[in-house]
Amino acid sequence: MQEQININLPEGSIEKQTTRLNLGPTHPATHGVFQNILEMDGERIIKTESTVGYIHRAFEKIAERRPLYQITTLTDRLNYCSSPINNMGWHLTCEKLLDVKTPKRVDYLRVIIMELARITDHLICNSIVGVDTGAYTGFLYVMQYRELAYEIYEEVCGSRLTTNMGRIGGFERNFSNAAFEKIEKFLNEFPGVWKEFENLFNRNRIFVERTRGTGAISAERALNYSFTGPNLRAAGIDYDVRVHSPYSSYEDFDFIIPVGTTGDNYDRFMVRNGEIWESLSIIKQAYEKVQAFKGTEAEVYHADAPEYYLPAKADVYTKMEALIYHFKIVMGETDIPVGEVYQAVEGGNGELGFYLVSDGGRAPFRLHFRRPCFIYYQAYAEIVKNTMLSDAIVTLSSLNLIAGEMDA
Amino acid sequence: MVLNNEIIKEKLTAQFREQILAWEDSYGMLSVTVQNEINLKVLTFLHDETSLSFQFLTDLTGVHFPDRKGEELSVVYHLHNLVENVRMRMKIFAPIEKPDVYTATGLYSGANWMERETYDFYGVNFVGHPDLKRVLNVDEMDYFPMRKEFPLEDQTRIDKDDDMFGR
Numbered sequence: 001m002q003e004q005i006n007i008n009l010p011e012g013s014i015e016k017q018t019t020r021l022n023l024g025p026t027h028p029a030t031h032g033v034f035q036n037i038l039e040m041d042g043e044r045i046i047k048t049e050s051t052v053g054y055i056h057r058a059f060e061k062i063a064e065r066r067p068l069y070q071i072t073t074l075t076d077r078l079n080y081c082s083s084p085i086n087n088m089g090w091h092l093t094c095e096k097l098l099d100v101k102t103p104k105r106v107d108y109l110r111v112i113i114m115e116l117a118r119i120t121d122h123l124i125c126n127s128i129v130g131v132d133t134g135a136y137t138g139f140l141y142v143m144q145y146r147e148l149a150y151e152i153y154e155e156v157c158g159s160r161l162t163t164n165m166g167r168i169g170g171f172e173r174n175f176s177n178a179a180f181e182k183i184e185k186f187l188n189e190f191p192g193v194w195k196e197f198e199n200l201f202n203r204n205r206i207f208v209e210r211t212r213g214t215g216a217i218s219a220e221r222a223l224n225y226s227f228t229g230p231n232l233r234a235a236g237i238d239y240d241v242r243v244h245s246p247y248s249s250y251e252d253f254d255f256i257i258p259v260g261t262t263g264d265n266y267d268r269f270m271v272r273n274g275e276i277w278e279s280l281s282i283i284k285q286a287y288e289k290v291q292a293f294k295g296t297e298a299e300v301y302h303a304d305a306p307e308y309y310l311p312a313k314a315d316v317y318t319k320m321e322a323l324i325y326h327f328k329i330v331m332g333e334t335d336i337p338v339g340e341v342y343q344a345v346e347g348g349n350g351e352l353g354f355y356l357v358s359d360g361g362r363a364p365f366r367l368h369f370r371r372p373c374f375i376y377y378q379a380y381a382e383i384v385k386n387t388m389l390s391d392a393i394v395t396l397s398s399l400n401l402i403a404g405e406m407d408a
Numbered sequence: 409m410v411l412n413n414e415i416i417k418e419k420l421t422a423q424f425r426e427q428i429l430a431w432e433d434s435y436g437m438l439s440v441t442v443q444n445e446i447n448l449k450v451l452t453f454l455h456d457e458t459s460l461s462f463q464f465l466t467d468l469t470g471v472h473f474p475d476r477k478g479e480e481l482s483v484v485y486h487l488h489n490l491v492e493n494v495r496m497r498m499k500i501f502a503p504i505e506k507p508d509v510y511t512a513t514g515l516y517s518g519a520n521w522m523e524r525e526t527y528d529f530y531g532v533n534f535v536g537h538p539d540l541k542r543v544l545n546v547d548e549m550d551y552f553p554m555r556k557e558f559p560l561e562d563q564t565r566i567d568k569d570d571d572m573f574g575r
Contacts, residue, residue: 407544
């Protein structure tokens with residue numbers, strides 16, 4: 001440890017010149033089960049060893065026995081701050097493998113829900129960065145709009161956090177009027193609230209001094225570490241899955257990719273702020289597009305995929321085909337085609353990928369989740385090296401590491 | 409220059425010839441299977457060759473095929489050229505008795521934990537990896553749980569104590 005400067009030990013001392021500090025696994029500042037074994041020189045971090053694996057749930061193994069529709073519940077639990085995106089990503093993967101074409105209205109409804117989920121995800125991350133720099137107010141204030149977003153989920157699918165939303169081919173039911181009213185309410189009220197949140201932080205001297213120039217990663221290193229999402233964009237690279245490999249008709253929408261320059265905590269915060277505004281604009285566009293459907297088209301909420309989409313209950317009682325499909329789907333007796341698919345969506349945190357290998361059985365032969373958080377976290381040691389402990393805490397929040405996405 | 413699957417195919421064939429074992433086009437993504445020993449050479453070529461420059465490692469994972477004798481373990485790389493926006497997949501197969509595969513950590517720092525995860529679950533030995541140890545499972549574990557010889561528990565089993573397991 002030649003780097004140490006603060007502690008001067010007497011000649012011949014057997015004491016260590018650095019201190020070992022366990023940050024986590026359960027620590028109020030880590031927002032999840034993360035352990036970092038820090039080697040400290042005073043308050044400066046010399047070396048970090050990051051550990052994960054406290055809540056490993058073997059999702060990939062469990063998925064190898066489940067029919068496709070039962071895997072949706074597993075994806076909920078990856079990044080639980082934006083589960084609808086994970087659900088939709090999984091449905092898109094299945095639809096790609098099964099060659100199911102979704103109607104435009106379904107795509108737009110999905111876009112509304114996914115962008116809403118992105119807002120809730122970024123809202124949590126940014127307000128938590130605020131909490132870690134000493135401003136609790138913003139967090140509590142914007143939380144009521146996460147509540148409103150969760151009420152919209154509730155109207156759409158019946159649950160709030162682990163949503164299990166949608167089915168292969170579409171949604172389980174059409175959006176209710178109450179859902180649309182709440183979306184409208186969200187579009188009307190949230191921008192004002194978010195503006196207030198931004199006023200509180202963006203030029204706040206305490207906040208700026210805590211975040212600017214800390215936890216920075218260069219564009220080259222970020223790329224080399226396979227960063228995606230807001231963390232890569234904060235370093236100045238405009239890679240966004242929604243634009244580069246559009247899914248769910250994202251090509252029909254007009255939006256920009258906010259980018260930063262230095263890749264530090266402040267830029268990550270600002271990129272997420274920018275994305276919230278873009279998401280709001282996308283929701284608005286999608287909402288208008290959905291409202292433009294008239295007549296029977298306005299009632300479409302799923303694709304015509306009888307082998308994978310559960311028939312209406314009334315049909316099950318009266319029509320033989322519907323009864324057969326119902327039985328086969330519920331019992332998981334539908335063979336899926338042989339194939340190998342990689343489908344990515346822009347999750348709250350970055351590129352969430354699903355690599356599905358099917359051997360023609362009823363469950364995937366192999367399913368791998370590309371979890372952006374797992375990939376980010378390995379860069380943490382490099383980012384916080386030679387920084388202060390208090391900056392490392394902010395960096396941990398602003399990378400938006402979600403424990404559920406590490407251990408899949 | 410616009411990069412497409414044909415050009416990638418041409419360049420790789422010119423460079424590696426018979427060491428390339430198979431080509432596949434699955435759902436629009438080009439997939440190449442190469443010999444186990446040259447994985448790093450191919451990755452380096454794909455990374456450094458200016459017309460290809462697959463400099464982004466999207467994903468790295470393992471698959472276990474118990475029926476493919478002598479090449480049971482597969483390592484799958486998903487690569488992305490962000491400038492041309494082209495994705496491709498590279499696969500290698502290694503025997504389960506001696507699953508030695510060269511590490512990609514020299515090219516991609518991000519491969520570090522992805523390889524640790526693949527080692528953790530499939531036992532692929534990444535030669536040259538700076539810190540090859542388990543990442544999600546406990547260190548004391550002496551088997552590789554994602555291999556197919558470990559089936560999930562039978563859900564209909566009745567020999568368990570209901571008080572403790574709630575079945």
